[in-house]
Amino acid sequence: MANQESLTGDETGPGGPAGDIVRSTLAILSADVVGYSRLTEIAEEDTHTRLRTLRVRTIDPCVVSFRGRIVKNTGDGLIASFDSPLDAVECAMHLQDEVATTERAQPGERRIRFRIGVNVDSTILDFGDVFGRGVNVAARLQELAPPDGIVVSKPVFDSIAPHTRIKAVDLGSIHLKNMAIPVRAYSVLGGQPDADPGARPLRRLKAKVPSIAVLPFRTEGRTSGSDYIGMGLANDLIVALQSVRGLLVIARSSTLPYKGRSVDRRRVSRELGVRYVLSGSVAVNKAKLRINASLADQETGTVIWADRYDGSTSDIFALQTRIATRILWSIAPHVREAELKRALRKRSESRNAYELMLQAVDAMYLMRSPEFPKARELLQDAMRADETYATSFAYAALWHIHNAAQGWATDLGSEAEEATRLALAAVERDPADGFALAVYGHTRALFFREYADAMLIFERALEASPGNAMAWTLSSGVYGYVGQGDEAVRRAEQGLRISPVDIQSYFYVMFLGQAHYLNDNFSEALIWSKKTYTLNPRLSANLRILAATLVALDRITEANLFAKAILSIQPDFRLETYSSRCPFSPILLKEFIDRLERAGLPR
Template identity: 35%
Template structure:
């Protein structure tokens, strides 16, 4: 969507301050809320104009109609021209978009009537009959610097009180965790620290927005509360979020102190709070460091809070997302019963929403766990289901880092196309370098592929991302397995013992300990670890472990240690 104010320069010449103030008011009260409701992403502003990207043509036209109807029904002196096009674009290194997809929208905006919306035929074909508006065929238009004529349509939408009411309505809560990062308060008494506090908020907002499982309010909306005494419940109501992150920055001699707190809007409860102190050396590195620490802490807390909320809901009120959250909690247990219940819940979620990519990926992961843990009655069937579901998830959302990471891991365990799996896991951490899950899966992929050094680097990064994660025992187990293949047996024992403390009923750490201790000649300790593992997994045999997944392909020393520890062949 390309939009431009008609006669802005003339209005500025007549009344500069009033025009500027009115334009800022409209941006905050009309344009930004409308973009937020319709999931528009502001690419670029040009003083009196803007370029915006949308997830769908319908959302773009709905947003344009809302804005133009509001302006037509009010007393604002501004009139906009809006042009809309659907097409491929090129993403530049600066994050901006380029190409004919953009150029046609800009040219259509230039020939639109004041107060009008002009759309390309591609947009028309997607939205015709889906909105309470009419269209007028303007015929083929020869647009400047566009080689082929473009058929254009005028959108005819009269001022609508219903639309105006909708613009002013409280935005509904999204069906996933939603958060606004409010401007951090500068407690230093030093105006120069203001840019540091604002930069901190931008870094945290950007890092959180990489999690597609979160709904994150854009900086521009959050910053409308800058410098104001805020009521958290009112902020949550106006922005339509469940959680708010507040913070403050205080400069001390040679140091900066940052405090942050995560608040649940409905109850006012403090879910998490932390204080960070760093040396005042490289200010930008300091921003990155604190932003990473904040995001690493609050993302898992948010998820745990959402799971707890889903558990409190009555079964008849559950949505697909609530079922998915409950399934995750069951799957965390990695028991036969837990995985069976998780599959039942996530299959119900997919029945409610067949295009729920994360649910499909979770279902695939549960089937894969059944195979790897020898829970499967029909291992071949569950392997096929795991691969089918994860491919379905990728088809539904091939740019979601967690879906990519899960797909890479399941494929590594059950298929063994290492080049593709490494590429997928690398892409996952590129898309979201703050994702604990992506780094954990990448570690296992590299472990299976026979690159233990890179696996350890990934596992260490996962621990850095989420130092208090409830599933950290899985990361530590993978780290122990990789350390064994590097003959770093003492370190493998440390990792195994730590994993065991995190989850004493998980068999992986005992396998790690049995093998590593046996390699060091600590036979009694190795046999004790092997016996404990067999209590948890009594059907374990070395041949079955080798046969049930590709985890054993590059685990020669691991298997050798099993035999030394006396585990059954």
């Protein structure tokens, strides 16, 4: 987080009364339902259900999309924190628009409407919660806002005014309840086209990603104390699924009410606003354990995956983790396939940024014409459809990386600049996106041999997203380039381990083969490079590693075959030209080029 500082207490600790008091400058958004008591008096259950649906379908995705974090749920409201005041205000405006649209069908007296206040200040962080004057001011400003309105403090207004087309009414200095110092406040009116033409409009999200709820696995039979197994398995799955890009996973607190109940998944989908529901059961018989799990697409009413797992209760925690990993590897491709089919069924003009990106990735990883050029067009459409969706920009950067690596780029310098520009644009749109950071780090190492800078960027990526498979995999590259083969292998193995099997799986396998080659373990390099070849025989980067590995193993005849495969993809390939752009450090590069020449590639 930005501008963090620590005020040391008597003892060192992770925050709390006996530890350090950690502060960070944050934008705080406080939202509250207008007339909640009156609404519950009219229709208690209906109000509760609709508010919960709004939380899952609108509020949570909105806060996450604008890089925020919900830190407190007050029942009839919430508090969220943001690193950027602009993100907080844009989130507030989008949230008000979406809630108003959703509630339009309700009678006027029963509509759920929010008041929102936004403030920015140094804030106390304590075990995931926020405290201090900054939070209190946001809550008091929220009380001043009209229904469907937003009131911001002067520091927020001063921060966002130069960057966005916004009109606001100056409310002057206001004495807030229980606060001695008055606060200058502004009532936000919305984005206006007649503002400074140099300012950009407030963003509107179009990348509607799929959502999934993992229900607590119910316990079959009457085995005492076995409920924790189903709860633990669901928790592990929620954590694991959060590592899958482009998937909104419903928080454990929202699914906990379904514990121990035989529930209708259609009702769960309706109440939580999710497309996919993962549920299952746990049966314990003495020392034996059986787990059943299934994934349902509630939009089509079909079960798209189901499986059964048997094990022993003797090492339940290891079994729980192992099964969670296997389920993740099983269902992620099914979700992706279902989403891709759904996107292809739509008219092109009605596809949102997420669906366009999904189609582009599908086309890009085929590595052949005409699909590969088409992927670039789809990614450009996705970026135009939602200029804030970082993932589209990150994949667009990857497209240029692949275009260069395959030898298809007519101007390598321009390709490197465009890949870097797009990767940096992705990071600017979401500084906490591990995937975007990883692609940016890869461009620094691959095109510019800025190894130290790339390593720092990769560490930022893994701090932001420890479960991001692409961050682990791409980071293995730079460690291999500088001769740290053991670390390159470790990182590539971690990336492959946590990556769900999908169309990109050969990419992870290829990096592991490269890591083993750079670690002088040629027998392992051959295994993984050949596996990559079976998954994608047109990947030039892998063909080069495969040819060099075979030469290192003195299997020249086989190496010649793969050299010919490289030339069939890149007829004008020349080692002298390639050596100037190969990212390997000088000592590794000379040996690599010599082996490629022995394989039969022209100098």
